[in-house]
């Protein structure tokens with residue numbers, strides 16, 4: 001089951017504080033961006049990659065694509081102010097496909113079994129996203145005071161990939177753009193159309209490299225995987 005993937009890669013990495021796009025930082029001697037790209041480059045069901053990038057970083061990224069043999073990239077549109085705008089920039093340039101995955105370029109540890117499960121279920125259900133069950137007790141806080149403990153059994157920590165029928169996601173992006181609605185993930189845009197969004201259980205390894213500690217976790221995940229002989 002074929003799909004194309006949108007990888008937003010135009011962020012500023014403020015929380016990382018590296019003074020550069022965190023996707024260029026090295027994990028195991030290779031840029032984070034390349035780790036993520038290699039998963040989709042090596043997936044025979046992935047027929048195209050779309051990368052939202054900062055204009056001033058496009059040339060460097062093209063050099064990285066060349067160096068690491070990433071040949072599936074179909075477009076590198078300019079990212080936007082927010083992550084959602086970067087995703088939409090890709091959606092606007094894409095030709096009609098059946099299924100599109102949106103995946104944070106900052107999540108280099110996604111695996112093909114989860115991707116293929118998401119794609120299969122997106123064909124059947126239209127909208128399916130990756131997540132893991134909450135492990136900690138979650139509480140709502142107001143001005144430093146606990147106001148509510150939320151039932152953990154029904155809470156999931158949402159990740160990417162998020163997989164959609166292309167037409168559905170395009171409709172949702174356009175509807176959000178029209179009214180200036182800003183979500184923190186693509187599922188929110190589909191939910192507001194009253195379309196059911198399903199979940200596939202992912203792994204806790206599918207971390208988003210966001211702060212410096214995540215680089216430590218990332219190196220440990222790489223080491224663990226190498227000891228197991230790959231993904």
Ligand SMILES: Nc1ccn([C@@H]2O[C@H](COP(=O)(O)OP(=O)(O)OP(=O)(O)O)[C@@H](O)[C@H]2O)c(=O)n1
Nearest residue numbers: 008009010011012013014015082083086105106
């Ligand atoms: N305007 C933006 C913001 C984010 N992203 C991308 O969306 C993914 C998830 O975003 P996040 O982890 O928040 O990255 P940053 O926005 O760079 O981080 P920060 O919020 O700390 O600045 C990343 O691959 C990032 O490059 C993007 O393409 N365009």
Ligand SMILES: C[C@](O)(CO)[C@H](O)COP(=O)(O)O
Nearest residue numbers: 083104158159160184185208
């Ligand atoms: C899309 C996402 O990864 C789901 O958890 C998350 O919302 C991205 O948040 P960010 O602040 O844009 O990294």
